[in-house]
Amino acid sequence: MRKFDLTLLILAAVTLTALFYAVFLVVPNERTMGFVQKIFYIHVPCAWVAFLAFGVTGWKGFRFLQTRDMSHDISASASAEVGLVFVSLVLITGPLWAKPVWGIYWTWDLRLTTTFVLWLLFVAYMVLRRSIEDPERRATLSAVVGLIGFLDVPVVYLANRVKATQHPAPVVGGSDDSGLATGFALTFTLGLIAITLVYFILYRLRRDVARLEVATENEIVDRMRSQGASS
Amino acid sequence: MSSWALIGAVLSRDLRAEWRRRETVLTIVLFALLTVLTFVFSFDPARHPRELVLPGTLWTAFFFAGMLGLNRSAARDQADGVLTGIAMSPADRGWLYVAKIISHFVFMAVGETVVLLLSIVWYDLRSEHLTGMFFLVLLLGTIGFLAVGNVFVVIGQKSRLQEVMLPVLLLPVLSPLILGLVEATAIILASGPRGDLISWLQLIIAFDILFLGVGFLLYGQTLED
Numbered sequence: 415m416r417k418f419d420l421t422l423l424i425l426a427a428v429t430l431t432a433l434f435y436a437v438f439l440v441v442p443n444e445r446t447m448g449f450v451q452k453i454f455y456i457h458v459p460c461a462w463v464a465f466l467a468f469g470v471t472g473w474k475g476f477r478f479l480q481t482r483d484m485s486h487d488i489s490a491s492a493s494a495e496v497g498l499v500f501v502s503l504v505l506i507t508g509p510l511w512a513k514p515v516w517g518i519y520w521t522w523d524l525r526l527t528t529t530f531v532l533w534l535l536f537v538a539y540m541v542l543r544r545s546i547e548d549p550e551r552r553a554t555l556s557a558v559v560g561l562i563g564f565l566d567v568p569v570v571y572l573a574n575r576v577k578a579t580q581h582p583a584p585v586v587g588g589s590d591d592s593g594l595a596t597g598f599a600l601t602f603t604l605g606l607i608a609i610t611l612v613y614f615i616l617y618r619l620r621r622d623v624a625r626l627e628v629a630t631e632n633e634i635v636d637r638m639r640s641q642g643a644s645s
Numbered sequence: 646m647s648s649w650a651l652i653g654a655v656l657s658r659d660l661r662a663e664w665r666r667r668e669t670v671l672t673i674v675l676f677a678l679l680t681v682l683t684f685v686f687s688f689d690p691a692r693h694p695r696e697l698v699l700p701g702t703l704w705t706a707f708f709f710a711g712m713l714g715l716n717r718s719a720a721r722d723q724a725d726g727v728l729t730g731i732a733m734s735p736a737d738r739g740w741l742y743v744a745k746i747i748s749h750f751v752f753m754a755v756g757e758t759v760v761l762l763l764s765i766v767w768y769d770l771r772s773e774h775l776t777g778m779f780f781l782v783l784l785l786g787t788i789g790f791l792a793v794g795n796v797f798v799v800i801g802q803k804s805r806l807q808e809v810m811l812p813v814l815l816l817p818v819l820s821p822l823i824l825g826l827v828e829a830t831a832i833i834l835a836s837g838p839r840g841d842l843i844s845w846l847q848l849i850i851a852f853d854i855l856f857l858g859v860g861f862l863l864y865g866q867t868l869e870d
Contacts, residue, residue: 479863479866534817538814538817541806541810541813542800545810555800555867557866558796558867559800562818562863563817565859566818566821569848572848573820573821573824573825573848576828576845
């Protein structure tokens, strides 16, 4: 493990511990929603990371199409795999919060729908990758799909804005009376940092493993070729 | 070869090939009708208001039939060796993409016409519903569908999952378009507020422009190798 990864890992461990300490022992229960509101500190950062991960996949796909450098393809794929985990977490933690607060697990509100579409885009991307053998072709076609999916997400969100929504209005950066009390805001920021760090570690580790896989495969092919040549 | 000549050549080839076999159009028309029939049984038009069931019925029928049509003609193109020919030709990929959209637009328009004619009978669709705005939404929706569908059908053909890949890739990406089209069509059928219709139209037009641009630039990438 490289020094940078180790630093990231320590940072993530510290912030994640601090996050759970703050969430369960420092921040008071929210007045109307009570204890269940605490899932917000995990749910929203996971959603942000899911979009970030898809952004990385789209951007790396774009870089691959520009440069034809396979390392970009490996990064795009690693980010999608990790992103799929986070978007799944969003879809699990959301209903857990919604049932006690809204009285229902799910509503086809467009913010929920947007997240579900994001999940479907991740899955489609992974399914496509698995169904193409040739690495060069897989890299090109999945980059095209990743890029189109990435551009589609804002459009899905715009559709979200047009339709009236049952989801609570954005708490941060919404209207004038939105916003968090200081203690809540600090914990929320801590959550964003901690979960983003976790994403970056998982992404970097997955990418390195994928690089090793490719290197090993090439090595095996080379050895088989040289054995074939010598015999 | 100028872009117009290229479009003309591809178009005349696609239309002539279709005229001989009539596979794609037949697939689209039959499947669209079967979808509408299924919806008639699912949501009885006598008991449900037209503007609630018809928009979803129409767009589901058009898009599902459209996907079958895209897959059908892509499979035929592959059998005819069209993709190999294209890969070897120096033709501009972007204009090739435009030509493919136009030829599929013709096929889908046939299916849409048949379905609309029957909707007049089955859903009591009247002349006050079939306004210029209605046909504008129909036009923009079909273009948006083909803008993405034409890229993804080639990708699907090159994957192991073949024709199954197209809906898996296409439907999530099309979801905002489907929403916009269904809402816009419902407003037109119910003679709803014009302001709402305009915001949906803006969304649909933005979708079309964005993905026509992306498709124009990326279509060539899917044809390489």
